[in-house]
Amino acid sequence: MSFWGLLFYVSTAVVYIAVGATVVGWIRSLRSDPPHR
C-alpha cells in the first residue's frame, strides 16, 4: 500500500475507533450515572 493509502486508512480507522470508544463510554456512563436519579 502506498503512503497515501496508509495515511487515509489509518485516519479512517482512528475516526471509527473514536466513534466506537465514545459509544462504549456513553453506555458505561449511563450505567454508573443514570440521568433520572
Add this chain to the structure above:
Amino acid sequence: MSLGVVDLAILLLYFVVVIALGYTAMRKTKRFDDYAVAGRRLPVVFLFATMAATATGGAATVGRASQAYQAGIVIFAATMGFVLNQLLSGLFLAPRIRAIGKLYTVGDVMGFYYGRAARALTGLLSFLYSVTLFGVQLLAMGRILQTITGLPLVPLTIAGSIVTVIYTGLGGIWAVIYTDLLQFLVLAFGITTAAVVAVHAAGGVDALVSGLDPVLLSPAGTWPTSQIVAVFVAFLLGEALAPYFVQRYAATKSPSDTRWGVTLFGAYYGFYTIVVIALGLAGAMLLSDTEPDLVLTTIVRDFLPLGLKGLVFAALLAAVMSTGDSILNNASVIFTRDIYRMFLRHEASDARMLLWARISTLAIGAAGVAAALSLPDVFQLLIYTYTLWAPSIVPPLVVALLWGGARQRRVAPRAAVPAIVAGMTTTFLWGTPLLGEPLGIPPVVAGVFANLLVLYLAHTATRNMAPTGIFRAEEVEAG
C-alpha cells in the same frame, strides 16, 4: 437539492430526539453548577466528544471539503495550527485551569490572576465573542437547512433557532453535551463512511492519487508562503482558550481528566481533517463542475445509501446546531457569572443564578436571531470581536498559567488591563489603511506581540505595588 420522504423523516426525527434529550437533561439540572459545568462530573469521553462536536461546525466539514476540492492538501498544513493549539492547550493550559478550582468562565480565571478590572473586561469581551459567534452559527444553520429542504432561509433559521434555544434553555450544558455526543457519533461515522465510499468510487487511493492534478497533492499547492502562514496563525490563535472551551475544561472531575479529553481531541482532529480532505479530493475527481461549497453535500446525496444519507444531513445540521448551542449556553453562563452576579446582584442565590441563566439563554437566543437576520452591518462590526480575542485576552492568560501555574500568581495584577488594551488597539490599527499591515505581518500577530510587550513593561513597573481594590486577585473555591 432536495431529499426523499425517508430522509426528511429522519431529519424531523432528529429534531424530536434533540428536544427529548433537552428534556432529559433538564431533569438532571437542579443547580447552577449543573447548568454551567455539568456538576463538574463530565467523563473524559464526554469532554472529548463535546470538544469534537463544538469544533466541528459547518466550516470544519462543508468548508474544509470545499477548500480541499479547490486548493488540495495545502489546507491540511494550515489546519495543523488548530491541532497544535489543542494539543498545547490539552497538555499545558487546560489542566492548570481546572486545577485552580471551581471556575466557570475565562473571566473567573482572569479574576483569579488579575482581579476584578481584568475580569470585567474579559467578561464583556467573552460575552460579545460568544453572542457574535452564535449569530454566525444561526445563519449557517439556516443556510444548511435551506440547501437540504429547498425552503426559504428566514423561516428555517427561525425554526432551527427556536429548537436550539428550547433545548439549551431547558437542559443547560447537559442538553448541549448529549446533543454533542449524538452529533459527534453520527457526523464522524457518516462523513468517514462517505469518504471511504467516495474514494472507492474514484478507483481507490492509488488511482485517486495518480488521477488528480499534481498541484492538489503538493504540500504548498498554489498558495504563497505568506498565505499558508497567515491561515496557520489564524487557526493557531483564533479559538485559543475560547470561552466555550474553557467552560468545558472546568466541567470535569479532575485536571487529569481535562488533560486527557482535550489532548485526545487535538490528536483526533488531525485524523478527522485528513478524512474530510480525502473526501474533497475524491470530489475533485468525481465531480468536475460542482460549486465547491456543494462538494460534500453532493457526495453524500449521490453516493450514500438511502437512510444513511438523511442521517448525515441531520448530522450536518447538528454540526452547526451543536456549535450554536454550546456558544449560546456559554454566553448565558458568562452573562450570569461575569455580568449579573458581578455587577447586579453579588449575593445571588443558586436558584436565582439558575433562573437567570435560563432567562438569559432565551434573551440571547432571541437577540442573536434578530441581529443575524435584521442588522447585517452591526453584525459585521460584532464579528470583529472574534478577531480581537487572541491578541487581547489570550497572552496574559497564557503567561499567568505557564509561569505561575494553578497555585501561584507571578504576573503583577496591574499588568493585564494595559496589555489587553494595547493588544486590541494594535490589532485594530495595524490593519487600517493608515498603517496597512507593515512588513506583511498579520494584525493578530502584531497585536499579540504588542500585548506581550506591554504586559512585560507593566509587570516590571508595577510588580512591587501592593494589589488593592479592583486589582486584588479573587479567591476561587477549591474543588
